Amino acid sequence: MELERITVALRPRTAREAVDLGAAMLRAHARTVWSAWFAFSLPVAALCIALGWLLHWPWLATLLIWWLLPLFDRVPLYVLSRAVFERAPRWRETLRGQRQWRWGGTIASITWRRIDSHRALRLPMELLEGLAGKQRGERWRVLRRPIGTEASSLAFGCLELVLVIFLGLFLSVVLFIPAELMPDWVRGSVGGVARRTPEVTGALIAGVAYLAWSAIEPLHVAAGFALYLNRRTQLEAWDVDLAFRRLRDRWLAAGRAAAVLLLALVCACPHGAWAQKVAAPKKEEAPVTRIEDAFAVPASNSDKRFATAAAEAFRDPRFGGAHKDHTWVPRNWSWNPKPVQLGRSPFEGFGNVLAIGVKGLLTLLLIGLIVAIGVYVIRRARMPVIAAHTRGDAKLDTHLETIEVQEVLPDDLAGATHRLWSGGHRREALALLYRGCVEQVAAALQLPVEQDATEADCLRSARRLGDTQRRQRAEAIVRAWQYAAYADRYPRDEDFARLLDGWPARHGSAA
Amino acid sequence: MTTESPSPALAPEPPAAAVSALPFDQLMARIASLREQVARAFIGQEQVFDEVLLALLAGGHVLIEGVPGLGKTLLVRALAAAVSCSFGRVQFTPDLMPTDVTGHAIYDPKAERFQIRRGPVFANLLLADEINRAPAKTQAALLECMQEGQVTIEGRRFPLPAPFMVVATQNPIEQEGTYPLPEAQLDRFLIKVLIDYPTLDDEKRMVDEVLSGRVAADLDVSRVNPVLSQPELLALQQGVAELRVDAAVIDYAVRIARATREWPGVLGGAGPRGGLALVRLARAQAVLDGRDFVTPDDVRAVALPALRHRLLLAPEALIERQRPDDVLKALLHKVAAPRQ
Known part of the structure; x- marks a missing residue:
């Protein structure tokens, strides 16, 4: 490791000073960091926004971008880790360099460790050291022990900064830009008609959120990297090592000067026989700084140096050898208290149990959340449009209490409608048919079903259908529903059967 | 105060008898003719007329807000002419007294007794012009009329003629020296209509029709023929209510x-x-x-x-x-x- 080539002043710092160092590193390499960041993350973010737009899930883009942040974090870390020892790589080199790094840690970060608040500290350890298995766990415990809280505070601080920027951008648009100067699509999104343009609103929110994360996430990574450097400086005495190296260099330089002086004195003496040309001393090759040496990342699979170094480090009692045990000792337990026997306290392991319990609970919550999202997505995929009234907070206090009102339309809507009609529940049958018609028209026009949409809205939408037959049938259904619901005039059985003619057997498929 | 309807001292009227509703087809025909007649005098502003018509059919009172000169008075007069009912107008001013609206008891020296002189409120259609220029006490005089359809003078109750409809106007831009209507009174109005300047075509048509062969640009409702009698209007309202x-x-x-x-x-x-x-x-x-x-x-x-x-x-x-x-x-x- 060529520590003398390091471009930052190494000394043990407090965690806050280390975070300042990270910010300074980021400022020094801002251009390369952000150019690489945008080159890597912008296409992915655009893809997420397009996906949310196409699937009509306005929230999906923001969620996906947030979810993929650990993936984006690789980019600033790559730039900064190289910039510390070498020159900062350009964005093309950065993108190419991603192939050298392992993906296991990143996959973990975007799956079961997505809500890890120590991500910025863990990232350099996983990507730069490349440890695996038990060694990685031991290494992580050593690294995290005194600065885990600071790493969490850093994560929450950055989260707050993101929120401030995100809200600030929105509020600056809403408060400071006159409405008449705003484009219609922006005004429509922020002006209370977001329900009519959910895709635009979702894309706008995702775009602004992406900008906020782009501003703060590199800072998060840089500060975490500086914490990591500082921790290694503390652990491995990099500053002392560096001081000795520089002392050695100075002594070597002084020794060379003394040797030259001695040689000059010797040469001043007349020794003709020695007047032959003395070969110039072989110049020592300039040390080549390699990032693999600094961070022990194997350059290739065949390079076993890291394995050896890691194994040695792992055997070192300083790694994981230090323990701090906390035990509860009751006050005034005895006038002659016996020496505290570690591990025999009645509260032994209470903190650990508590921590494991909380961790398990959070893990269960995360799993539950993922399962709920999965179920929701599957249900949405089965139904093109969710029934409007299930989204509405105001529910109709229906007077048809005897009939169970189906919240979600049945797959076989025609069959269900027919059964209701045959059972004498004519109003319920027509209501079901009308709701199916509303959703079918909305799906055909690729519009969301508005909860406030009335029969007139449905008729207006139906008139926009290109298919004449579908348009006429939709109009007939709406009219039949209107007369039944509000005038108590029901169609005859044959007219009702005609309304059902050609209705898709499965709800959601095109008629 | 300006009153356009005579307000003779009369005895209290008996309450209106039960009204039978018009059949629906007749109801539609009457409304169509009413529209046609009013449109002869009141040009354009279809939405304003529709909203006033809604209130008329529903038997409620109307508050119209708009700058002067947009035909508010003309609309009410044309409506009164088409419905063939009495029309009263009160110009609200800061010195207007409640009795100027409702009526009062006056001592008759010849008969040596008090006689009731009814105010302009005793009409089928009452135009309360610039209602927010009068103080709250005078505005409140309309409360009983609008809500209960009656006026109490000297302790005696006088029912107002049916149908009874108040069309009040207020100016939205000259707020100085005005008395905003209290919430209780606003609630008595069934509908609030916003009247704006007419469209270009409507304004051209209005200028053309008003000034054709005439010297003065005054309001002309003489072309409006009555198409509804008071009982028919009541039957119309009953039909809507049913x-x-x-x-x-x-x-x-x-x-x-x-x-x-x-x-x-x-x-x-x-x-x-x-x-x-x-x-x-x-x-x-x-x-x-x-x-x-x-x-x-x-x-x-x-x-x-x-x-x-x-x-x-x-x-x-x-x-x-x-x-x-x-x-x-x-x-x-x-x-x-x-x-x-």
Whole structure:
């Protein structure tokens, strides 16, 4: 490791000073960091926004971008880790360099460790050291022990900064830009008609959120990297090592000067026989700084140096050898208290149990959340449009209490409608048919079903259908529903059967 | 004060007898002829006329807000001429007294007793011009008339002639020296109509028709022929009142009215009269659309004129230049329409 080539002043710092160092590193390499960041993350973010737009899930883009942040974090870390020892790589080199790094840690970060608040500290350890298995766990415990809280505070601080920027951008648009100067699509999104343009609103929110994360996430990574450097400086005495190296260099330089002086004195003496040309001393090759040496990342699979170094480090009692045990000792337990026997306290392991319990609970919550999202997505995929009234907070206090009102339309809507009609529940049958018609028209026009949409809205939408037959049938259904619901005039059985003619057997498929 | 109808001292009128409703087809025919006749004098502003017509059919009172010179008086006079009923007009001023509106007892030295002199309020159609120029006490004199259809003078109750409709106007731009209508009085108006400048075509047509062969540009309602008698108007109103309203529609109207009370930015929402007004006006709207039943669309169509004067916006909303119509549009977007 060529520590003398390091471009930052190494000394043990407090965690806050280390975070300042990270910010300074980021400022020094801002251009390369952000150019690489945008080159890597912008296409992915655009893809997420397009996906949310196409699937009509306005929230999906923001969620996906947030979810993929650990993936984006690789980019600033790559730039900064190289910039510390070498020159900062350009964005093309950065993108190419991603192939050298392992993906296991990143996959973990975007799956079961997505809500890890120590991500910025863990990232350099996983990507730069490349440890695996038990060694990685031991290494992580050593690294995290005194600065885990600071790493969490850093994560929450950055989260707050993101929120401030995100809200600030929105509020600056809403408060400071006159409405008449705003484009219609922006005004429509922020002006209370977001329900009519959910895709635009979702894309706008995702775009602004992406900008906020782009501003703060590199800072998060840089500060975490500086914490990591500082921790290694503390652990491995990099500053002392560096001081000795520089002392050695100075002594070597002084020794060379003394040797030259001695040689000059010797040469001043007349020794003709020695007047032959003395070969110039072989110049020592300039040390080549390699990032693999600094961070022990194997350059290739065949390079076993890291394995050896890691194994040695792992055997070192300083790694994981230090323990701090906390035990509860009751006050005034005895006038002659016996020496505290570690591990025999009645509260032994209470903190650990508590921590494991909380961790398990959070893990269960995360799993539950993922399962709920999965179920929701599957249900949405089965139904093109969710029934409007299930989204509405105001529910109709229906007077048809005897009939169970189906919240979600049945797959076989025609069959269900027919059964209701045959059972004498004519109003319920027509209501079901009308709701199916509303959703079918909305799906055909690729519009969301508005909860406030009335029969007139449905008729207006139906008139926009290109298919004449579908348009006429939709109009007939709406009219039949209107007369039944509000005038108590029901169609005859044959007219009702005609309304059902050609209705898709499965709800959601095109008629 | 200007009174255009004689107000002789008369004995109290007996209450109106039960009115039978007109058949629906006749009802539609009468409304069509009423439209036609009023349109002869009142050019353009179809929406304003429709909203006033809604109130007339629903048997409610109208508050019209608009700058002077847009034909408010002409509209009421044309309506009175088409309906063939008495018309009274009161120009509200700061020194107007309540008795100038309702009437008062006057001592007759010859008969040596007090006689009741009825005010201009004793008319079928009363135009209360610039109602916000009179102090609250005078405005309040209209409360009893509008709500109960009667006037109390010297302890005696005098029912107002049926049908009775107050059309009040107020100017939105000259607010200095005015007395904003109290909430209680605003609630008595079934509908608030906003009248704006006519469109270019309507204005050209109006200038052409008013000035053709005439020297003065005064109001001319002589071309309006009466097409409805008072009993027929009462039968018309009864026909509208008997229109079928499904429980789901009533539920929708009440939910809209209640939502105004919980909406952010609204200090005071519509009271129970708001829901009543919505249903009454929705019935009239259904008739205007040629239907003998009421749909949620009718409720939504009348929600703005029926509720805009019943909302008291919070100062924050006023600072943001929000209007009651903006709030109501957003609110309507939130209230789920009946589908079951």
